[in-house]
Amino acid sequence: MSRDGWWARRKARREARRAASAQNRREMPQRVHEVIPPEGVPLSLTIASMGARFGAQLFDLLLTGLASVALVIAIALLVDASWNLIGGLLALLFFFVRAPYYVATELIYGGRTPGKRLMRLRVISADGRSLATYAVVLRNLMKEAEVFVPGTLLLIVSAQDPVSAILMLSWIVIVLAIPLCNKRRQRLGDIIARTIVVEEPQALLMPELAERQKARFSFQPHHLDHYGAYELQTLERVLRAATEWRGKSAQIRRDNTLAVIVGKIRARTDYVEPVAEADHLAFLEDFYAAQRQHLEARQLMGERRADKHHRTAAEASQPDKERS
């Protein structure tokens, strides 16, 4: 640990973040796992949050717990049993319902227990190949060894044997802390079985924005040389949102936003022709189409423009090249 104080470290981190390209800052989700499927196209998946996993776990425990309680009640109705026996049976049946439940449901639903389905989570294999039966069995057996068996023992022995109770408790705490300490939020069983819990991606196909047949505004190449992909995609976000705003006050706010954006674009690109207020949306849509066409053509030629600083970035990289 460095001794220069958290404030200085925080400042340095903030500087670093500012230096990172705006694109990355806005687009990258918090925790991403990249898999390369056999087809060779890298895909990124969002690592499941601890909250979502806890929720899924809670649901699964509730389900298996209720099932075993129902079984025990059925047994208790059939034979008249002592409370001691019922307690033992409950712990036992809970184990025999729970352990196969996780393995079976993850095998049947392709890495999803009902709780995970509810929370839209999925277990995947870390290496991009399909989830092996072995990995499913291993990660769920480890779950027993990590939490459930020590937990049951804790309930049983806590009264008589404080030392082993404390040992069990600290084991459980350590094991629960492991996912918080690694980047991919893996628990011990995930690490050994090489699995990761990810969020299921949601796909929604939005309409094409640049499909306008008749463009009313046209732009010169010198108008289009100012911005990069980041600005283009920000504009895309604004335009997609613009069609969804409802209500009077929302309309006014939208018009104000559009006016500000139109003003900024015109100022930066030296677009001198007047744009009527009623045409703001049309102007932005045409600008978006023209800018995208321009940038995509550039990209095909091998020049990717990340953002509006692309010119200074190109100049900055130039001397480096000469030196090396």
Added chain:
Amino acid sequence: MSFSEIPRTGPKTGRKPEPERGAAPRPKGTTGTTGPAGEPRPTAEAAILRSARFRSEREEDWQRLDALVARVERRGPRSLDFGEARTMATLYRQAATSLSVARAISLDRALLSYLEALVTRAYLAVYAPQEGLGGALWRFLASSASQAMRGLWPFMLAGLATMMLGGLTGWLLFLENEAWYDVLVPRGPDDVRGPEATREELLSVIYDGGGSTLDELSAFAAFLFSNNARIAIFAFALGAFACLPTFILIFYQGLFIGCFVALHVDRGVGLDLFGWLSIHGVTELGAIVVAAGAGYAVGFGVLFPGREHRRTAMARMARPAVKAAIVAALMLFAAAVLEGFGRQLIQDTTTRIVIGWGIGGLWLLWWLAAGRRA
């Protein structure tokens, strides 16, 4: 029935011109060559972008894939028939190619994120675990468990040797001084078995009358959280710490058994004890040995990784070891049934020995014979 779909998809998508290859340079000049003042001049069809055309040509296939994948997500891969499953795989590969192309040519964020999500979902559907529950269970019982056991035989022997070493030590310690019994063997408050016990007291435990069914059930439940089950679990789980905890646990278990047996032999009830222990002990101690062997295997990976990373070597050894651990769990369960019911119902020593060792032989037969390739 769905064969009719295949030819429709295949050639149709196959014929599509790849935009990089087929398309002529876009007539961008129409927008670029306006007057010097940049007069707003309507530009017609040319405004359709290359990436927009790319999308419109493939959109239909993506949506078909989307529908198929959504069905698999909701109702499982079995809801597709053969043709649909094949179509899904084909469409998935095309969509993966589309994503790759789109990343190169398109700046449409919505399109890129849609395609990525779609391909990821399809990837998860196509590369889902392909084995059903019954298939996995059958494969485990019929071949993979016994193959793992055969593969781990040196570790199993090491586990057995550890326990026998412990047993021998315990026996010799007891012969040297009977007070060792109190040190090594944990005793309950009403357990009569001890250095001061007589032959009759020992026999009374060995041949106690059958209790009610409830007592048996209770014993059964208690057993699973008993000493032996815990030792088996920890012998396996702690094996990863360089075998040492496993060795200590199993050696101690051996000490305890050695002392226990020596006491009974000393009082002249050795054969009766042998029968009493045999009926479930063969399976139960066998389970501990198997669990210890599995723990040793994992620890061996950690200790001697060879040219691999320790983590990789451990993961490689863990694969058969987990199977062996499941075998041990099955054996513990069988031992619990035997102890809960068999030990009290069967009071004859010969029958006890025959059943106990017979079942032990069956385990061995399973490991040695099952899943051999002809």
